[in-house]
Amino acid sequence: MIMDEKRGNSGEKTAPEEALTGSVRDYRLPVGTDLLGRVDGFYHWQDLRRQHGLWPYAKSTETAPKTHCAAKTDSGEEISGVNFASQDYLSLSSHPAIKQAAIDAIGEYGVHSAGSGALLGNTRLSLQLEKTISDFMGGPEVVLYPTGWSAGFAAVQGLVRSHDHVVLDVLAHSCLQEGARAATQNIHFHGHLNLEGLTRRLQRIRSADAVNAILVCTESLFSMHSDTPDIAAMRAICDEYDARLLVDCAHDFGCIGDDGLGHIGLQKMIDKVDVIIGSFSKTFASNGGFIAVKTRAVAEYMKYFSATQTFSNALSPAQAATVLAAFEIVASDEGKRRRLSLMDNILYMRSEMAKVDLEALGHPSAIVPVRVGAEGLARIAARELASLGAIANLVEYPAVPQGGARFRVQVMADHTRGDVDALVRLMRQAMQSADLEFRSYREADGSSLKRGAVRWNAASNAA
Ligand SMILES: Cc1ncc(COP(=O)(O)O)c(C=O)c1O
Structure with a gap:
């Protein structure tokens, strides 16, 4: 299982600070005469994240990007489940x-x-x-x-x-x-x-x-x-x-x-x-x-x-x-019906999220940004979510403000209420376990993760 590998067989948590901090922005302006060699720093950091299951980008689909799909991480690990990561808002890609x-x-x-x-x-x-x-x-x-x-x-x-x-x-x-x-x-x-x-x-x-x-x-x-x-x-x-x-x-x-x-x-x-x-x-x-x-x-x-x-x-x-x-x-009546079911899913998701203290940002649209907070916390949450069987994209600094990492959940017309329920439940679960793991890193001696806010509603998690 992905989780055991990332944590070691005894279940201890091993993600190093470097994989939980930093951003792609740190590597935007490499200097030196070696045009190609100077990009190695980025790869080192990215690969450290990858080795710890904390690089949620560049997944590839193994099946059509419908409401459920099978995919692979960019290390080749298989994941599958409800899909809220595809930009196919009216579910037309397989029509x-x-x-x-x-x-x-x-x-x-x-x-x-x-x-x-x-x-x-x-x-x-x-x-x-x-x-x-x-x-x-x-x-x-x-x-x-x-x-x-x-x-x-x-x-x-x-x-x-x-x-x-x-x-x-x-x-x-x-x-x-x-x-x-x-x-x-x-x-x-x-x-x-x-x-x-x-x-x-x-x-x-x-x-x-x-x-x-x-x-x-x-x-x-x-x-x-x-x-x-x-x-x-x-x-x-x-x-x-x-x-x-x-x-x-x-x-x-x-x-x-x-x-x-x-x-x-x-x-x-x-x-x-x-x-x-x-x-x-x-x-x-x-x-x-x-x-x-x-x-x-x-x-x-x-x-x-x-x-x-x-x-x-x-x-x-x-x-x-x-x-x-x-x-x-x-432009047809079918289009109208699809827009209505998309909006119905969006509103249902936002209200179900509110019930379990997941904070949906902005206004109702096919994109439901769900606040996480610290980048390290968000990277762990993304890993957990995928391993639980839900696919949603993580966005982090500099695409969003520092400390403002979030899931960018993308809703489709063909999602069912059952799909939405599954996403909300699994996301809540992923956030809870990520919160516990991230706190343990923060509490470690000398952890630079102590700096900066955690964010996701820790109070309700502790309760
Ligand atoms: C606001 C905005 N404009 C343009 C684009 C680029 O569109 P495409 O992915 O079709 O090239 C995007 C893509 O995500 C976008 O969000």
């Missing part, structure tokens, strides 16, 4: 109609687009997909990208030039931050969802620079916190300072709201945002993404000036067909 659409596309086109959009990579299916997305959103111009990440990157890099400014929520996704870095050095951050902070940044930029453009970037649903900005207020602030507004709707588009338009739709802002970014990889059962803009002029510009569109191969025919079939379902 028979969608699988058939992909099979038909392969039958007709083969498996490859064999070119960038500019150079014969588009297909009848990809053109149809652009039109379908546009119709679903009420008529914007749509440009497709090979991934959601590349769409976000491209939206910023393709439009912003070195004299311009980008203002981002401090938690804006890596694709937006990297796009900004590729475009300009004039990058400004404001506090998460902080409208006063945004106003202050824009005031300062505009008082010093009245001639260059400003792009403000946010997300309609922040995936580590499950929270949402006031997009109408952001629009008003942007207008005051002659700035454009970009919203990345990767995690709620298609799966939230009666019509599936996500928070932009719920806030009735779909035609008031200048640039909308979407990803197919959460709700639409495929890799890929898109940018929606208001004019043909901007769409055409993006096709030739945003690097990941111009210089990267287009979606494969099977991907385009998959997403087309997914949109058909998302």
